[in-house]
Amino acid sequence: MIIRSLGAAVVLAGSVIAGGATALPAGAAPGEGLAGDLKSDLDAILKDSRLKGAKVGVVVRDAQSGRVLYDRNGGGKVMPASNNKLPTSAAAFGILGAGYRFRTTVSTKGGNLYLKGTGDTTMRASDYDRLAASVAGKGVKEVRGDLVADDTWFDADRVPDGWDPADLQYAYAAQTSALTVSPNADFDAGSIDVTVAATRPGRPVRVGLRPATGVVKIDNRATTGAAGSPSTLAVKRRNGSNTIRITGRHPAGAPKASVLRTVAGPTRYAADVFRRALKAHGVRVAGRTERGRTPAGAETIATRTSMPLSQLAKPFMKLSNNVMAETLVKAIGRKVRGKGTWAAGLPAVTAYAGRLGVDTSQVAMTDGSGLARSNRTTAMQLSTLLRNAREQAWFPAWYASLPVAGKPDRLVGGTLAKRMKGTAAEGNVHAKTGTLTGVTALSGYVEDPDGRTLIFSTVFNGYSGSAPKDIEDEIAVRLAGGSPVLRRTTPTTDDDGDGDGLEPTWRRSR
Incomplete structure (x- = not known):
């Protein structure tokens, strides 16, 4: 199958009083009975x-x-x-x-492929891979239009009011999106796992990203230190940038270090992971990856639902x-x-x-x-x-x-x-x-x-x-x-x- 482009891209127990306290029986004292x-x-x-x-x-x-x-x-x-x-x-x-479940769908219309999310924080690279396999299983070999990432189930505000900007590179303060990807089984959605491995003393360390993505760039300035020396690694992402800078030293022979950092723009991150999965399953996307809305009448060809609440x-x-x-x-x-x-x-x-x-x-x-x-x-x-x-x-x-x-x-x-x-x-x-x-x-x-x-x-x-x-x-x-x-x-x-x-x-x- 080839997807061709058709155009431009209660009931409460007890007596509750003001303030939420429950009235004490007459003569009862706090602590009585324990x-x-x-x-x-x-x-x-x-x-x-x-x-x-x-x-x-x-x-x-x-x-x-x-x-x-x-x-x-x-x-x-x-x-x-x-x-x-x-x-x-x-x-x-x-x-x-x-029983509430989040739903992620893949649909087609007008030659484009639409990836639509409703906020599933449990989506991992393996789940996007299964969606891509399902698309390929429908006989899709080429998408002549675009891959459109539809995150419109939520608005585009990524961070609540009152969060400290100094926190925003850390996984506990990741951005919120209707389309996102989690790097691990703890479901730290909107973050990526940066791995750092020692090589030979004096040589640059080896850096990896899980899941693999082109959305995040690495600026590797770290080197391998002498065996037994302390690790002085620093892994930082500046707000507004998806370049992660790595500095310091990591000793030869030391175990691989693993650090989570957030990704600016989780929608684009998720779409990139999905596009790579499509390619791995033999589905070529000719057009661009962009954000947009799934049109009425689009045909759903793959679906993934989360675990219930x-x-x-x-x-x-x-x-x-x-x-x-x-x-x-x-x-x-x-x-x-x-x-x-x-x-x-x-x-x-x-x-x-x-x-x-x-x-x-x-x-x-x-x-x-x-x-x-x-x-x-x-x-x-x-x-x-x-x-x-x-x-x-x-x-x-x-x-x-x-x-x-x-x-x-x-x-x-x-x-x-x-x-x-x-x-x-x-x-x-x-x-x-x-x-x-x-x-x-x-x-x-x-x-x-x-x-x-x-x-x-x-x-x-x-x-x-x-x-x-x-x-x-x-x-x-x-x-x-x-x-x-x-x-x-x-x-x-x-x-x-x-x-x-x-x-x-x-x-x-x-």
Whole structure:
């Protein structure tokens, strides 16, 4: 077959009061009913000197009744970091549905080949290869027109307001597009894996790109150092450019280094990967690769659908994937208002949180992931959302997406895989982490020794020194029935224990 060109190219349980708190029964005191003196224990934990002068929000509630058992400034507005993904993911389940799938199609009309995406962050080079094989399998040997990349399901804004320009070369701050490609099984969409291998001392290092693409250029200024010398590699992409400069030295005999960097213009990147796949399967495209819209009446010849949201939620939440969060916000906007924009999606997320009992006057969302420092919420509102989410039909799948303390499998433990091991919280605490410079958060569920489910939310802003995640852990362990205070022989400073204060998908590779 030759494609010829025809022309120019809820129902809420419990009584919720203003601010999201649930009214205490007459005569009940916060902390009453838990073994020991909860207030004294948590107050002691929170006396840590690193929290002096910090904004501290801590709320503990009984999940069944909603009764507040402990409240330390639970109504104070704080930056939530990745706890912002709690309302984003809840709204995705509630609005899009647990069975929601992203769809990527290849169509033909007028001699052109159209690649159309709807925001699938799980598309890898192998998936584009399968699409290309399907096209070839239909007998297509030549496309005499253009390859048109259709990303119009979303708008062309790539980065939310409030993101720091200094972050934009790193995988945790990749651009959002309806057409994108992921370099790995963590689905770091919109990024590329830059590999650096040593050669002989004094010679240039060898650099590779995965997946292969001509959209990204390499400026290799790095050399191979003496065996046993330290690696001083620096891998940088300047904003607005797709040239990645590599400087420094990498020692002879050292393992290959691998660094993720974002790609400016993920649509063009995805289209290039697909075009290469077409060529590999014997399909020649005579025309250019350009962005455009799939015309009405185009014939669909290949389709790829993603895993359902119920499965996608695990890499999203457990690995705290920012690009997935922003993509879901735009997908929600498309569903609710017919516009794949943050302006359409974020109000819909906030409104859905309101349906879960959240006092939305206490919430400001400027992105879906929590990377923007202009997001605001309170520990009480997070606890309200966590409590009332339990009444929803989608709750089991959502709960399963939360990181589980001390479980080493990355798609079980996620950002809690190395935390609270050997304590009463291991395998018990299911909670969402959050990390930004000067911000740490942990909110979720824990079962106490009596089998009662407790909801907790801890958010710290403006503390001194490294992220006090050990304090979060002490609180969670106390709620699980463990010792009120953990021994701090090896303090946990971040979500994956590497000491950089960032969640695994937010790590800046140097």
